[in-house]
Amino acid sequence: MPRAVRGLLIECDPSIKSMILKYDEERHDYIVEDLDDENHLVIKESQLQNLKVRLDQDLDEKIMQLDESESE
Amino acid sequence: MAASTSRPLEYLEGLPGTTFYKLYQQPSTALAIFRRMLPDLAKCFVMALLYLKDPLPTADLELWVRSESKKQRDNAISILARLHILSKTRTGDNVLAYMVTNPFASSLRQALVGSEDSQSFGVFSQISGESQVSIADLDDYARQQWEGVMGYMVGTSAFSGQRELNLSKGVKQLLQAGHLVEIRGSRVDITKDGFGFVLQDVNTQVWHILILYVESAEAIGMDSVEVLSFLFLLSSLELGQSYEKKHLTSNQLRTLADLADFGIVYQDTPEATRFYPTRLATTLTSDSSALNNPITGSLTGPAGDSGGSGSGFIIVETNYRLYAYTSSPLQISLISLFTNLKYRFPNLVTGKITRQSVRRAIEIGITAEQIISYLHSHAHPQLRKHNAGHATSNTGGIPPSVLPPTVTDQIRLWQLERDRLRATAGFLFKDFTSLAEYQSPCQYAAEIGVLVWKSDKKRMFFVTRHEQVAAFLRSRNQQ
Numbered sequence: 446m447p448r449a450v451r452g453l454l455i456e457c458d459p460s461i462k463s464m465i466l467k468y469d470e471e472r473h474d475y476i477v478e479d480l481d482d483e484n485h486l487v488i489k490e491s492q493l494q495n496l497k498v499r500l501d502q503d504l505d506e507k508i509m510q511l512d513e514s515e516s517e
Numbered sequence: 518m519a520a521s522t523s524r525p526l527e528y529l530e531g532l533p534g535t536t537f538y539k540l541y542q543q544p545s546t547a548l549a550i551f552r553r554m555l556p557d558l559a560k561c562f563v564m565a566l567l568y569l570k571d572p573l574p575t576a577d578l579e580l581w582v583r584s585e586s587k588k589q590r591d592n593a594i595s596i597l598a599r600l601h602i603l604s605k606t607r608t609g610d611n612v613l614a615y616m617v618t619n620p621f622a623s624s625l626r627q628a629l630v631g632s633e634d635s636q637s638f639g640v641f642s643q644i645s646g647e648s649q650v651s652i653a654d655l656d657d658y659a660r661q662q663w664e665g666v667m668g669y670m671v672g673t674s675a676f677s678g679q680r681e682l683n684l685s686k687g688v689k690q691l692l693q694a695g696h697l698v699e700i701r702g703s704r705v706d707i708t709k710d711g712f713g714f715v716l717q718d719v720n721t722q723v724w725h726i727l728i729l730y731v732e733s734a735e736a737i738g739m740d741s742v743e744v745l746s747f748l749f750l751l752s753s754l755e756l757g758q759s760y761e762k763k764h765l766t767s768n769q770l771r772t773l774a775d776l777a778d779f780g781i782v783y784q785d786t787p788e789a790t791r792f793y794p795t796r797l798a799t800t801l802t803s804d805s806s807a808l809n810n811p812i813t814g815s816l817t818g819p820a821g822d823s824g825g826s827g828s829g830f831i832i833v834e835t836n837y838r839l840y841a842y843t844s845s846p847l848q849i850s851l852i853s854l855f856t857n858l859k860y861r862f863p864n865l866v867t868g869k870i871t872r873q874s875v876r877r878a879i880e881i882g883i884t885a886e887q888i889i890s891y892l893h894s895h896a897h898p899q900l901r902k903h904n905a906g907h908a909t910s911n912t913g914g915i916p917p918s919v920l921p922p923t924v925t926d927q928i929r930l931w932q933l934e935r936d937r938l939r940a941t942a943g944f945l946f947k948d949f950t951s952l953a954e955y956q957s958p959c960q961y962a963a964e965i966g967v968l969v970w971k972s973d974k975k976r977m978f979f980v981t982r983h984e985q986v987a988a989f990l991r992s993r994n995q996q
Contacts, residue, residue, distance in 0.1 A: 447954065447990060449944045454979045457938035480943055480977065485970055487945050499939060501588065506589055 452477040452487040459483045537601040541740045548622035549749040559593035628663040652757040659795035662759035662780025685778045695729040709882035752801035754794040835921040837870045864987040875931045885932035944983040
């Protein structure tokens with residue numbers, strides 16, 4: 446019997462997807478369904494804001510920034 | 518037509534016909550709409566038809582316009598019809614004909630030739646002499662108030678040492694109701710709409726505010742028609758003249774007090790018996806270069822042509838440095854929204870557009886395009902001249918950019934960095950037992966345009982709305 450599940454379809458780069466998968470491993474509280482292709486998955490609607498904040502934080506730490514040197 | 522007219526026009530078009538009937542009772546409203554809202558061709562039509570005794574057959578009117586300008590003619594007629602100015606009737610011998618509708622026609626005639634008693638255009642105050650306020654003072658007042666409102670929105674008070682204007686509660690509520698700012702406790706945050714708003718030219722801004730005002734007037738029990746016709750009345754007044762208040766109704770007096778907060782009208786004290794319209798009011802419906810506004814002119818430089826090529830004060834270099842020749846606290850705080858300001862001199866601020874500063878702006882809801890359009894419309898003449906010179910040698914099919922392309926591209930890229938994932942709310946359908954069972958609802962979802970994603974292999978698909986698909990599934994199961 447087919448079922449319908451409420452959620453948010455996320456489209457993103459494979460790198461971002463793997464980060465989301467990693468977050469989910471901790472407590473399994475993000476993902477509704479991993480869609481098994483490179484750049485889609487369905488997550489809980491309530492977690493979007495939380496996820497965005499977390500991604501931004503981690504990306505800021507991990508990606509090297511060239512322009513932050515404020516030489517005048 | 519100037520872009521600034523589109524918003525009031527849109528608003529008016531949304532009003533019901535009965536509202537127009539009431540509005541057009543006032544000669545000042547009829548004249549204001551005639552002057553400001555109509556394209557030139559439509560004005561010609563109205564003038565030609567205004568004093569005709571009988572309706573003019575449509576075929577005759579169509580003869581006036583060359584066939585290659587049919588588009589302009591249709592546009593003019595459609596605007597006239599939408600504003601309930603022109604209506605189609607039939608002449609005695611049953612020919613389709615145009616006529617100017619009645620409250621509008623009689624009011625416009627009255628406005629043109631004058632009439633005995635009408636107070637529709639305000640009543641001059643008889644007191645004259647040394648107490649008269651000069652036009653320069655009125656401009657100062659209007660500028661101070663209007664900049665105060667803008668400054669409040671962008672948080673100029675965060676700039677130490679700037680006087681903060683005391684804005685009335687009504688002004689703040691109106692800005693909040695219009696979603697231009699969000700007030701959280703004592704903090705005021707400009708919204709996305711608000712940033713777009715502060716970047717517009719003054720005339721568009723004033724209209725925006727006034728329409729918000731009319732909309733909110735209904736909520737507090739004022740008749741929107743009365744307020745609207747009062748606004749049109751204000752717009753037909755003469756700059757530098759004072760007008761009697763005693764002929765105004767109580768709602769109009771209330772409106773007057775509210776508009777004084779925005780600098781649209783001036784009165785010595787709230788209890789004064791007369792008021793002065795400022796330039797903000799008198800340019801509202803004048804068609805003659807209303808944009809040549811001393812308010813932006815004074816902010817942006819000696820050439821008073823706002824939005825024109827002479828008015829810019831910002832130089833952006835390819836190394837992301839920004840130099841702004843201005844001392845206006847408003848402009849400085851606008852720039853500081855997306856720039857790291859470094860030094861401030863009496864007539865110049867310098868800073869650098871950095872990833873951090875742009876991201877900060879984007880986080881509060883400002884878009885990269887808004888930043889770029891702001892920089893573009895305020896670009897210094899030198900920047901324009903310099904790049905125009907380049908453009909002749911470099912014709913790659915791309916329109917010459919006033920701003921360094923490296924900077925504009927980078928601002929866009931910084932914005933993209935934020936949008937790493939795209940989220941679509943909806944429903945995932947899964948657990949189909951066979952491929953056949955999966956295929957038909959999936960196809961159905963695609964047909965009704967709700968399908969976002971599907972995987973034949975996993976027999977799953979994602980839709981934005983589930984009701985119709987679920988009903989489809991149920992009806993199939995019953996079969």
